[in-house]
Every structure is written in C-alpha cells, then in structure tokens.
Amino acid sequence: MKVTIDGQSIDVEPGTTILNAARQIGGESVPPAMCYYSKLKGSGGKCRCCLVEVSKGSDANPTPMPKLVASCCTGVMDGMEVKSITSERVKEARKSVTEFLLINHPLDCPICDQAGECDLQNLGYNHGKEATRYEEGRRTFDRINIGDKIQLHMNRCILCYRCTYVADQLTPERSHGIIGRGDHAEISTYIEKAVDNEMSGNMIDVCPVGALTDKTFRFKSRIWFLKPFDAHRECTKCCGKTTVWMFGNEIYRVSARKDENNEVETQADGSVGWICNDCRFESKDLNKWTIEGPRKMQKWSVINQNNYTAKLDKVDIEADSRLSLGRQEDRKAISMTNVKND
Ligand code: SF4
Secondary structure (H helix, E strand, O other), rough: OOEOOOOEEEEEOOOOEHHHHHHHHHHHHHOOOOOOOOOOOOOOOOOOOEEEEEOOOOEEEEEOOOOEEEHHHOOOOEEEEEEOEEEEEEHHHHHHHHHHHHHOOOOHHHHHHOOOOOHHHHOOOOHHHOOOOOOOOOOOOOOOOEOOOOOEEHHHHOOOOOOHHHHHHHHHOOOEEEEEEEOOOOOEOOOOOOOOOOOOOHHHOOOOOEEEEEEOOOOOHHHOOOOEEEEOOOOOOOOOOEEEEEEEOOOEEEEEEEEEOOOOOEEEOOOEEOOOHHHHHHHOOOOHHEEEEOOOOOOHHHHHHHOOOOHHHHHHHHHHHHOOOOOOHHHHHHHOOOOOOO
C-alpha cells in the first residue's frame, strides 16, 4: 500500500498504522508518541500526541477525514495522503495536547531523574507553548515504593498505561493497574502490594516521564554526565544485553538497550530485549560485564542538542556583542585581557 506523509511516499504492508509508516520514513514527519509503544500489545490511543491530518483518504475514496486522527491506531489505506509536521492544524493540536499533559505534571525537570531522556520534556521542547494558562493547583500524591527498587512518583504520571501493559504482558501475575476515572485516576499497586517479579524493572524503561524511577540510581547523577556503553553477560533469566551507564570505571545504572524511538530494541532473533531485575539492579560490578563499546544514541533529544557527534553547519558565538550587554563588574570578572599566557 502506498501512503504519502508530508509529501514523502512509501510502500508499506497492509495493516500498518500511519505512525509506523511515518517511522519507516523517519525525520521530522514522525509524530510524537507518549502512550504508544510498539513492543506492548494494546498500547496507544490515549495521549493524542500523535494526531495527524488525513488530507486524502485513499485512491478509492479521496475524501479527506474531517477531524485529526490518532496516527498510532489509524491504519493506512492505499493512496492515502497525510500531513504531519506540514499541517498548521496538527501543530496547533500538538501544542494544545502538550499544554493539557502539563496541567498536572510538575515542572521539576531540574531535579527529576528522567531529565535529559524524558519524552514529555522533548515534547514540550518541540511542541509546547511558551506560557501556561493553568493557574489551579496541581494534583499531588505521596511517593510510593513499588517493591524495594522502584519508586512511583504519581505527581509526574501522565496516565499513558504503558507500565500496566508491562505488568500484564511481561510478568506472570499482574499486581498493579489504574484505579479511578478522570482526574481521580491513578496508578495503584492495590494496597501498595510490592511488584516483586523478576521483570518488573522494565516498567522504568517504558515510563515516558519520571514517574517510575530506579531507586538504585535516583539522584546519583545527571544522565548527561554518564557514558553509555553496550554490555552483555550470561543471564539465565533474560537476554543479558544491556546498556551500562558509567562514570569513570563505575556503573551507575543499567538499562535495556533502546532504539531511536526510545523503545526497547528488537534483537537479531526478533525478540524484544527486555532485561531482568538481576541485570538491572544487582549487577553494578564492572567485572560481571563484557563491554562491547560506546552506545550510539540515535534519538533526537534535549541532551543531544549539543552532542559533539551531531553535524553542525557552523557554530557562531557572538561573544563580543554579548559581553557588551553585561554589567561592568561582570565584564571585568570574565575578561581575559589580564591573564598572562606565559
Ligand atoms: Fe505511564 Fe509512567 Fe504513569 Fe505508568 S507511571 S502510566 S508508564 S506515565
């Protein structure tokens, strides 16, 4: 089936969604997705971030779709034409959805462990409005320990449901879910019952914001101070292939390997590279791992803005004109004129 997104055409399998067709094209036309996660069955259709405009339904019926549609759960039709980043309606809708998601989400990026790899931070940076109209108080909750290694900070949760799909699909018995409706909805472990099965840590990797965090890593370091390396070990419970986040020779954090969509990578044999809690939480000793080499971070993100591997046309720093804006004493403080070079 042929589909055209922002003027770029691609042939895809019948049943492919518009979002996945856009991911095959790549670049700026890929709609953002906070709730859809290709490795989790049933995910998507909740956050409305991935809205697109269908300007031509198909070759058989070219009528445009009157409303914007969620690209993660709308299948392509042969000859369909879609506008993503080229549509003013879509850009305006994404701004509104971002504003809506931020109604209850605290703006605590400076102290949040997810900062630098947060999908909502990236969404706000790309599609957010500069100001908020929201004046009411935000929802607040006490922090909850989900088992001894995971902390739930419900204030930051955007109710994407991804972690409940992990609980459903990766763990033998589901012990947490969403209770309540509307603005009373919240993640609950049903009377704080610990999630103590060996794959539960994967909910940290799928959480798009900083609501579920690794207690063995919390507040240890900002993510951009660490160096990610691909590493593997013999493991009987999972694939044993991970990314270890190092500071010097010390492993600060272990996570699953993620692809350019910030989703856990598919391995060569077609299985998903979920990792067990032993690898994630209990294997911080460097001797337990074989380091393969630096992890290639492909995804565009806030911390990748100044990435030295990114190709820049030209870096222009107008130091002199900026200096003249400062106060006299500041100018003196940063002036290099009195520094001897010999
Ligand atoms: Fe989504 Fe995270 Fe909230 Fe779970 S805790 S619903 S993964 S935002």
